[in-house]
Amino acid sequence: MKKPVIAALCCLLALGTATAAFAEEPTPTPAPELVELSPEDSAPQFYPDSISWQEDGGQLLVVKQYSVPYGTAVTDLTESGMQWGGFDYTLWGVTQSVEGGVTEEKEVTQDFELSVRSADSETARNDVKESVAYDDEYGFSGSLTLQDITIGETLQADSTYMATAHYAGTVTRTEAGTVHYTLLYAPISVPVVVAAAESGITPALLIMGIACALLFIAALLIITHLLRKEPAHAADPAKPAAPKVYVPSGDIVLGGRNEDDDEENL
Numbered sequence: 001m002k003k004p005v006i007a008a009l010c011c012l013l014a015l016g017t018a019t020a021a022f023a024e025e026p027t028p029t030p031a032p033e034l035v036e037l038s039p040e041d042s043a044p045q046f047y048p049d050s051i052s053w054q055e056d057g058g059q060l061l062v063v064k065q066y067s068v069p070y071g072t073a074v075t076d077l078t079e080s081g082m083q084w085g086g087f088d089y090t091l092w093g094v095t096q097s098v099e100g101g102v103t104e105e106k107e108v109t110q111d112f113e114l115s116v117r118s119a120d121s122e123t124a125r126n127d128v129k130e131s132v133a134y135d136d137e138y139g140f141s142g143s144l145t146l147q148d149i150t151i152g153e154t155l156q157a158d159s160t161y162m163a164t165a166h167y168a169g170t171v172t173r174t175e176a177g178t179v180h181y182t183l184l185y186a187p188i189s190v191p192v193v194v195a196a197a198e199s200g201i202t203p204a205l206l207i208m209g210i211a212c213a214l215l216f217i218a219a220l221l222i223i224t225h226l227l228r229k230e231p232a233h234a235a236d237p238a239k240p241a242a243p244k245v246y247v248p249s250g251d252i253v254l255g256g257r258n259e260d261d262d263e264e265n266l
Contacts, residue, residue, distance in 0.1 A: 045076055048183075053084075062089055062185040070101055070177035071139075077181060084185075092186035101177025108134055109168045110144055115160040121149045128165050142171030 048064040055061075062084050066077050074094055082089045110132070116124035128146060135141045144167035152162040 046072070059187055060085070061092065064183045064185070066181040066183070068179055068181065070098065070174055070179050072179060072181075074181065074183075077183060079185075082185060084187075087187040087189060089185040089187055091183060093184040095182045097180045098174065099178045099180060101174040103172055103174050104140075105170055105172050106140060107168070108140070108142075108144060108171050109166065110134065112165045112167070114163055114165060115156070115158070116149070116151060116163045117160055119151050119153070119155075119161050121151055124149050124151055124161075124163060128163075131169075132167055134169065134171050136171075139173040139175070140171040141173065142169055144169035144171075 046066055046068050048066050050065045052063045053060050054063060062082070064077075068077070078091050112132075114128065116127045118124045118127075125146070128149060131143050131145050133141075134144050146165060147168050148166045150164040150166070155161060
């Protein structure tokens with residue numbers, strides 16, 4: 001009876017230990033799958049400095065980082081038809097930062113002709129924008145502010161006056177810089193990354209719980225078995241030995257009298 005109990009306890013301990021070890025074994029994350037270009041697709045102009053992936057809300061995002069010259073557009077870096085892990089991915093977010101750029105400034109004036117409803121310059125400002133955007137072919141951009149209005153003296157047929165609005169301001173451009181882009185790609189159909197993520201119970205936690213329960217049951221059975229086991233000397237107590245009496249063979253007393261005593265009486 002003892003051997004089957006001990007064997008069962010050993011099996012429970014071994015099963016609990018193996019289950020715990022299985023639960024703690026990390027699941028390797030597959031590396032991103034690089035999709036080869038088809039013959040009709042042209043090679044990308046820029047290649048990423050690094051490719052990694054991160055989990056966000058139960059889905060895996062592919063992260064690609066680029067270092068490109070200033071003036072490179074995001075569209076020059078975006079990949080269409082990218083796949084990873086058997087799923088189609090699309091551009092989800094972009095971050096950028098400029099390093100080592102040189103900024104140039106210059107003063108710009110610009111005039112615009114338009115019609116106003118009043119010959120008074122102060123009143124005519126209500127018909128004119130206070131600022132306009134500026135952009136030229138040399139890469140300078142900025143905002144110009146209204147400085148003054150010149151109004152003609154002739155009233156036109158539509159009861160307006162011809163006027164010239166004078167704008168001026170400082171515009172800038174950045175050259176010789178390096179732009180660092182981080183492009184995040186998200187799956188079009190979201191793959192499941194973590195099982196039972198909504199309930200908060202993962203397979204590892206479930207397996208660990210089963211292992212702990214098995215180890216607890218095995219320990220309880222061992223303690224119960226040891227407590228119920230009785231010592232061998234308690235189950236079969238030894239019988240007390242009878243006292244031994246030594247009587248010399250020549251001095252046997254019969255009927256309570258000794259033979260020597262009878263001879264002396266004669």
